[in-house]
Amino acid sequence: AQTVTQSQPEMSVQEAETVTLSCTYDTSESDYYLFWYKQPPSRQMILVIRQEAYKQQNATENRFSVNFQKAAKSFSLKISDSQLGDAAMYFCAYYSGAGSYQLTFGKGTKLSVIP
Amino acid sequence: EAGVTQFPSHSVIEKGQTVTLRCDPISGHDNLYWYRRVMGKEIKFLLHFVKESKQDESGMPNNRFLAERTGGTYSTLKVQPAELEDSGVYFCASSQGWGGNEQFFGPGTRLTVL
Numbered sequence: 001a002q003t004v005t006q007s008q009p010e011m012s013v014q015e016a017e018t019v020t021l022s023c024t025y026d027t028s029e030s031d032y033y034l035f036w037y038k039q040p041p042s043r044q045m046i047l048v049i050r051q052e053a054y055k056q057q058n059a060t061e062n063r064f065s066v067n068f069q070k071a072a073k074s075f076s077l078k079i080s081d082s083q084l085g086d087a088a089m090y091f092c093a094y095y096s097g098a099g100s101y102q103l104t105f106g107k108g109t110k111l112s113v114i115p
Numbered sequence: 116e117a118g119v120t121q122f123p124s125h126s127v128i129e130k131g132q133t134v135t136l137r138c139d140p141i142s143g144h145d146n147l148y149w150y151r152r153v154m155g156k157e158i159k160f161l162l163h164f165v166k167e168s169k170q171d172e173s174g175m176p177n178n179r180f181l182a183e184r185t186g187g188t189y190s191t192l193k194v195q196p197a198e199l200e201d202s203g204v205y206f207c208a209s210s211q212g213w214g215g216n217e218q219f220f221g222p223g224t225r226l227t228v229l
Contacts, residue, residue: 004157035216045206045220046138052215082131091158100171101146104162 002027004094005107013082013095014114020067021077021109022056023092029053032069033095034075035103040088048104051075079111117119117141119221121207128228133195136224140189140209148210148218149182153203161205164190176201197228 003026013019013038025034032053039045051059058066062097063083067076070075077087119137128134133154140147149161161180162172168188175182179198184190194201208218 035217044222044224047217047219050217095214097215099172099189101163101210102148102171102174103150103158103218104160105150105158106126107157 001028002094002096002104003102004088004092004106006044006092006109007091008109009107010110010112012114013079013086016082017081017082018078018080019082019111021079021090021092021111023075023077023106025073025075025092025094025104027073027092027094027096029096032097034066034068035095036064036066036075036077037091037093038086039091039108040085045091046111047076082113084115087111119139119207119209119219121205121221121224124222125225125227127176127229128197129195129229131196132201133193134197134226136192136194136205136226138190138192138206138207139219141219144219145187146208146210146212146218147184148208149190150206150208151203152206152223153200158206161192181222194226197226199228202226202228 034051036048063080089108092106118151122137137174147164152158155229163170164184181193204223210218
């Protein structure tokens with residue numbers, strides 16, 4: 001069974017600085033999809049960034065980028081120029097690309113942004 | 116465009132009672148999912164509908180949980196009878212097309228069983 005591990009339950013970053021959230025996963029599949037979702041306090045979870053395993057190029061979305069290391073099964077999220085609105089729970093998720101559409105989530109990392 | 120909505124936002128019930136959670140997906144989304152997060156643990160998949168059909172219910176914990184999706188629109192998740200371990204946040208999500216597409220999540224229903 002696939003598993004997703006987020007080893008940092010909590011992190012903090014100074015406003016305008018850069019922070020990296022870690023995610024590792026375990027799978028025997030060769031083609032799959034990885035996601036980072038963000039859940040601000042008392043708000044809905046939204047997609048931050050998506051990576052297809054067959055693409056070697058790391059996905060980027062404005063200040064958000066990933067470091068996808070397929071061989072190491074690592075998928076970290078880098079947030080540049082952190083803003084107060086980035087404070088949230090961040091969940092790493094995996095989709096196998098076949099069969100069930102279910103997402104497998106990590107436990108999440110709570111990110112605090114210090115003004 | 117309206118997002119995924121869930122009702123109620125909070126529910127507090129006694130052990131042994133019944134609770135029904137409702138989810139309204141984004142209009143036009145054929146895929147509807149239920150997930151649950153027990154405090155401090157991962158968000159876990161419960162089941163997946165395609166239109167009104169259950170495509171995958173491998174995550175349903177036991178037969179006290181019953182999910183329906185009437186006419187392929189909104190969905191309900193009934194817990195009967197509720198147990199203490201059912202407490203958690205129940206999320207609904209919806210998506211278009213195939214599994215690699217973005218799933219849009221609702222705000223969740225926080226269920227507390229006393």
